Amino acid sequence: MHNIRVKICGITSYDDAMVAVEAGADALGFVFYEKSPRFITSDIARSIVDRLPPFVERVGLFVNCSAKEVDEVCKVAGMSTAQIHFDVDEHYLKSLNTKVLPVIRAKEPKDVLKFSSSYRLVDAYCESYGGVGKRLNIEWFSGIDCSKIILAGGLTPENVAEVVRYGFYGVDVSSGVELEKGKKDPEKVRSFIKRAKEAVCAL
Numbered sequence: 001m002h003n004i005r006v007k008i009c010g011i012t013s014y015d016d017a018m019v020a021v022e023a024g025a026d027a028l029g030f031v032f033y034e035k036s037p038r039f040i041t042s043d044i045a046r047s048i049v050d051r052l053p054p055f056v057e058r059v060g061l062f063v064n065c066s067a068k069e070v071d072e073v074c075k076v077a078g079m080s081t082a083q084i085h086f087d088v089d090e091h092y093l094k095s096l097n098t099k100v101l102p103v104i105r106a107k108e109p110k111d112v113l114k115f116s117s118s119y120r121l122v123d124a125y126c127e128s129y130g131g132v133g134k135r136l137n138i139e140w141f142s143g144i145d146c147s148k149i150i151l152a153g154g155l156t157p158e159n160v161a162e163v164v165r166y167g168f169y170g171v172d173v174s175s176g177v178e179l180e181k182g183k184k185d186p187e188k189v190r191s192f193i194k195r196a197k198e199a200v201c202a203l
């Protein structure tokens with residue numbers, strides 16, 4: 001049976017983290033980009049991570065950092081994966097000592113095929129790097145292998161069920177489950193995860 005992993009991104013507090021984990025989130029995202037309204041310091045992220053139960057993936061989001069900085073922050077903050085939001089080449093990705101998830105900020109259909117042999121997150125292109133609720137054209141995924149793609153960008157509890165039939169490895173949401181920037185809405189978080197997982201079971 002197909003499964004779908006759900007990542008709740010932009011976690012800034014232990015309470016928000018636990019709402020997501022208890023609702024069945026597979027991964028939590030922490031934004032290490034100072035210009036973001038969801039920015040979290042390594043120390044605060046670590047204090048949340050240290051209190052999480054086992055088997056929860058912790059994903060650090062990075063913009064314009066050296067590989068050394070990414071590895072250092074991931075180590076200090078207890079991240080299991082680094083999500084790289086800016087344009088990098090294979091050499092950069094290979095130089096990291098942390099498990100890596102490249103982000104494709106797709107502007108046109110052919111972009112979703114970049115890094116096609118690897119697991120990757122595909123988000124809609126926007127100048128400010130993400131977390132703005134901008135949707136991709138879902139038709140860009142028709143007829144391609146989505147089994148290594150984590151879909152992001154403008155997902156909500158209302159629309160997540162309709163995308164799972166493309167066979168994505170996972171889905172990722174931030175603003176679509178917020179009360180305000182940096183604060184999650186527990187009901188929306190629970191509803192998003194439930195609808196994503198139930199929609200897969202119904203396939």
Ligand SMILES: O=C(O)c1ccccc1NCC(=O)[C@H](O)[C@H](O)COP(=O)(O)O
Nearest residue numbers: 036130131132133152153154172174175
């Ligand atoms: O959330 C931010 O502020 C942010 C800052 C810098 C880089 C990336 C950022 N967010 C990216 C994401 O949270 C995800 O890609 C997300 O799922 C897409 O966001 P949304 O459309 O709000 O669901």
